[in-house]
Amino acid sequence: MARPVGGEVAKRIRRAAGDGRRGAKRLVAAVSSAAPGAVRRPLGTRAVVGGAAGAGLLIAVGLVAATGPWQAGQRVAERSAARTAEAALGHRPVEHRPAGHRPGGAGSGPGSDAASAPAVLAALPANGAAPAPSAVAKALAGPLGNPALGSVTATVLDARTGRLLYSRAGTTPMTPASTTKLATATAALHVLGPEHRITTRTVLGAKNTLVLVGGGDPTLTAAAAPAGAGGDADLADQPARLSDLADRTADALKRSGTTKVTLRYDLSAYTGSPYDSIGVNDNLAKQVPLMVDEGRVDPGSTENAPRFSDPAANAASRFAALLGRFGITVQGAPASGRAPAGAAALAAVQGLPTADLVEKMLTESDNDIAEALARQVALAEHADPSFAGGGAAVRRVVTSLGVPPAGLALHDGSGLDRANTIPAETLARLLALSAAPGHPELRAVATGLPVAGFTGTLDERYIGGGGGGGAGVIRAKTGSLTGVNTLAGLAPDADGRLLAFAFMSNKSFDATAARTALDKLASTVTSLR
Structure with a gap:
């Protein structure tokens, strides 16, 4: 399926502008508050800025402009389209510079842009409260009852503190499909480093x-x-x-x-x-x-x-x-x-660089990159660089970061193996790590997540209201196998607090209905207060 470029991006931005300007600005500010430095990625290959001052749908346009040129120049085309769309809305475009470039002179080496990049939006006040667990449970009760979800588990965390706000069988092992790539991405960035x-x-x-x-x-x-x-x-x-x-x-x-x-x-x-x-x-x-x-x-x-x-x-x-x-x-x-x-x-x-590979892998759910990264993790860990060896090495690395090992079984890096199991809480904690102040090396996990209604595997979702609000606001990794549909990501609540969520549906055999139900759950997260 071709990804939307050119006038289609501008059209979507305008169509979602009413909700997206407010929501995406909330998301950039929430990520900035939860993890200082997350708005711009500290990588030598580019200075990543999460949006433009005053712009509507900052996350969508900023991510398109930052995720790198790949797939025969597709990202280059999307970046140009994003600039055109921003100009049409009267906003200053996000600038993309080659590594080491500085206006008016030669760069001073890797990372010079990141070090000098100005902050785009101020962080939210540190005293913004997370929603009460009782409020989360009440809001999610209805959407979780959708029979299209089959057997469903759920977890919602405060991304800033890691506090568990909601769990429905959140420690139960489930088939994750491509949300496995969140573990692969985390391990690769941590062990190899973003610039490897x-x-x-x-x-x-x-x-x-x-x-x-x-x-x-x-x-x-x-x-x-x-x-x-x-x-x-x-x-x-x-x-x-x-x-x-x-x-x-x-x-x-x-x-x-x-x-x-x-x-x-x-x-x-x-x-x-x-x-x-x-x-x-x-x-x-x-x-x-x-x-x-x-x-x-x-x-x-x-x-x-x-x-x-x-x-x-x-x-x-x-x-x-x-x-x-x-x-x-x-x-x-x-x-x-x-x-x-x-x-x-x-x-x-x-x-x-590893960070670019991670972003491409997550945005497009690229299985080949996932398996290659898992093997690179295995090599770095002196393990067998194979499907099973890569999966085992990824598991060892993420559990060393404090992710609960119970119920986590990985037999590959991509999620194609149906024997993989990951609990919803594990996925949510991996996402919280990507926004944690103590792990700046993991930022590409957050920046690589598809943007609802705009990029990657979410580009055709959250459009037309079927999945509720959330276009340009929710950033999440999808997973899909026969009978399996999963969604795990980051989103700000109604007060701007950044939350990590994971919703896992197994034995859901109407894929379209299950995905719409998952989108509704994620949209509900953005309305919590």
């Missing part, structure tokens, strides 16, 4: 054997650089490109006097089966540490799409062709092989 980048490299072995070593970068692309890109600074927020690696490798080979090579590709970074429980399908590629464009047959496709049966061989063949363009002859067909132990890199490219 995955490296894809080449090394030279004996007898002019060139080895392409996959590091597990899920956004490595075979696409050409954007028109007008002038250098590394312009590509700071772009995925790593196979063509750049080929160009750098060819230069290094020529400097050593080598123009003919045999090409091998090394997949030893991962262990275990490369297939999930349902095998290769449109939801997930064969999981190997070397692929381009997530193994998609059509690199410009979004969401679910056909994949190559052997994405590593496809990537290696493309790399061989690129080497030929740069004057290096590849003799024979590329084949699987191992890099010599301790071999120095001939050339390398680095992927997007």
Whole structure:
């Protein structure tokens, strides 16, 4: 499904402006109050600002402008559309700058923008009270009784203090579907750090054997650089490109006097089966540490799409062709092989920072990024980089952060495995961590959540009143498998207090009705006082 860009974004902003201006401003202020620094993300790749002074739907426009260019420039188009929409409403657009850029001169290095970014909205007064548990229970009683929800559990927390405001079987293990990605995101940001980048490299072995070593970068692309890109600074927020690696490798080979090579590709970074429980399908590629464009047959496709049966061989063949363009002859067909132990890199490219990967993963519910991040967590934890090993490593990391271990069972990083279980309270506590003052490294969890009615997997929800209010106000991760529908996110109550919520529906076989009921529950959270 194509995501709304251009005039459609402006149209939605105008349509929701009556409720959204007030609600989104509440959300930015609530996040700022709960976690100073959450309005702007302290990352070297960009200064993230949650909105524009006086703007309606600050969160929606700010998030579109900040989440980064991916999926064949889709985010670039949305960012331009957001600027156009803001201008139409008479607001100053959110500025997006390359890493290290400062007006009027060269940047002083990573993080210079974040350090100098001005506050956009003042925080709410610290004495704003959370709603009483009795009021939360009374407000949610009706929506939770909707039979479309099947077996349902629920948790609402005060994001600032972690105080439990409501629980309906909140510690009961439930199938989480893609809300599993909240755990994966939290673990990756905590262990790897927001600025960590995955490296894809080449090394030279004996007898002019060139080895392409996959590091597990899920956004490595075979696409050409954007028109007008002038250098590394312009590509700071772009995925790593196979063509750049080929160009750098060819230069290094020529400097050593080598123009003919045999090409091998090394997949030893991962262990275990490369297939999930349902095998290769449109939801997930064969999981190997070397692929381009997530193994998609059509690199410009979004969401679910056909994949190559052997994405590593496809990537290696493309790399061989690129080497030929740069004057290096590849003799024979590329084949699987191992890099010599301790071999120095001939050339390398680095992927997007962890924070960017997390944002993309959460906004679009990207399964390939989720599985790649889980394996990176496993590698950092000296565990088995596989489906099961990644899930187990993610569990260890999040429980080390104080998330309750009871009922938490993870067998992958994406949530496709139906054997995963997560209680609603665990999801809510993961979200509260993302806004906690003591964990600024987790901010990308909050900034990556889809915005109701505007971005990612919530772009077509909360429109037309079926799910109640909340467009531009609620930020939440969705989950969906057959019979499973879940929603977990952050929202301000009527007084601006930031709340974390999780609603989990299992045995709900009318997906449309269940999702509408979940949206109504989340909208009810915004009306609490």
